[in-house]
Amino acid sequence: MVQERIAAAGNTDVPAYLTLTKLGYLVERTNSDGQEHWTAKKGTLELLADGPLELLGLCLLRNERGPCWQAGDSEIDEFLKRFYRLAG
Numbered sequence: 001m002v003q004e005r006i007a008a009a010g011n012t013d014v015p016a017y018l019t020l021t022k023l024g025y026l027v028e029r030t031n032s033d034g035q036e037h038w039t040a041k042k043g044t045l046e047l048l049a050d051g052p053l054e055l056l057g058l059c060l061l062r063n064e065r066g067p068c069w070q071a072g073d074s075e076i077d078e079f080l081k082r083f084y085r086l087a088g
Helices: 010-022 052-068 073-083
Strands: 026-032 035-042 045-049
Touching: 010 026, 010 052, 035 052, 045 052
Parallel strands: none
Antiparallel strands: 026 035, 035 045
């Protein structure tokens, strides 16, 4: 069986955009001072990122964790222990 692999690359921008619009978000791209900015808006929620794939990640983060999406102290400590071995 072949393992499926998706990498964050340019070919994921359009599917990410299409997914966001299917979920009801209004997606916009702006360019100011040579900087590209992307926003996705739905109701009172506005997501800001460098591209459609990051917007989709923020969308999933908000959908899964809710309005209190931020990590708590113990979650941060656990993350640091696992990936950086700094906490503890």
